[in-house]
Amino acid sequence: RFTDPRYETRALDIGAADFVAKPYSPAVLQARVRNLLALKRRTDDELHAVLEQGRQLGDARIADIVAAASDAIVTYDARERIVLINAAACRLFGVETEGVLGRPAQALLGAELARDVHTLGDTARTTLARADGSRFPIEMSVCAVGEGTQRLTTAMLRDVSDRDRFEAESRARLQAEAANQAKSMMMACIAHEMGNPLNGVLGMAGLMAADHDHPLPPEQALRLQHIVSSGHS
Numbered sequence: 001r002f003t004d005p006r007y008e009t010r011a012l013d014i015g016a017a018d019f020v021a022k023p024y025s026p027a028v029l030q031a032r033v034r035n036l037l038a039l040k041r042r043t044d045d046e047l048h049a050v051l052e053q054g055r056q057l058g059d060a061r062i063a064d065i066v067a068a069a070s071d072a073i074v075t076y077d078a079r080e081r082i083v084l085i086n087a088a089a090c091r092l093f094g095v096e097t098e099g100v101l102g103r104p105a106q107a108l109l110g111a112e113l114a115r116d117v118h119t120l121g122d123t124a125r126t127t128l129a130r131a132d133g134s135r136f137p138i139e140m141s142v143c144a145v146g147e148g149t150q151r152l153t154t155a156m157l158r159d160v161s162d163r164d165r166f167e168a169e170s171r172a173r174l175q176a177e178a179a180n181q182a183k184s185m186m187m188a189c190i191a192h193e194m195g196n197p198l199n200g201v202l203g204m205a206g207l208m209a210a211d212h213d214h215p216l217p218p219e220q221a222l223r224l225q226h227i228v229s230s231g232h233s
Contacts, residue, residue: 066084
């Protein structure tokens with residue numbers, strides 16, 4: 001049965017790994033099964049090697065991205081121990097990678113931040129301390145993957161000191177401009193309010209000085225000249 005070569009050809013064409021025709025030899029059948037199992041193991045090993053290589057390349061790529069990120073990145077495990085910190089975070093906190101790996105996350109992030117008091121995914125604003133004790137403002141978002149003992153929490157931090165300083169300088173500049181504008185308006189108002197009566201005084205003084213029919217005595221003429229000079233100064 002099924003001894004016709006056409007059946008074997010058809011079976012192989014549709015994807016069969018081998019074909020056993022009846023009647024068959026038990027020894028031959030066992031040998032073919034062993035060969036097929038060995039082939040399956042080799043195929044599985046090769047596939048696993050390819051997948052592992054791909055995973056390693058992916059991990060290396062992710063590691064490169066994390067290392068080159070401009071934002072500070074700190075990851076800690078379920079025991080709240082730091083397992084990853086990138087160069088930006090080391091610069092931000094003034095620490096070395098070897099000195100913080102394995103340490104409690106709260107040593108860098110503070111007790112509340114390390115325990116995810118802030119809602120995951122939201123951006124929180126707070127202040128943290130560098131190794132030298134100086135404090136700085138940051139914006140931080142937190143994400144977590146895994147459950148239980150496999151949980152990993154990653155905090156992404158951005159130093160906003162420069163932005164806060166720029167905003168403070170901008171506010172101070174706007175306040176100074178507003179104060180100068182108010183001062184100019186006040187001076188213009190004072191000049192206007194004082195200018196009308198002063199112009200009347202100067203005009204009358206000019207008429208008195210030009211009245212040759214009724215000249216002033218020398219002492220009064222001198223005083224009038226003082227009035228005119230002061231009014232124009």
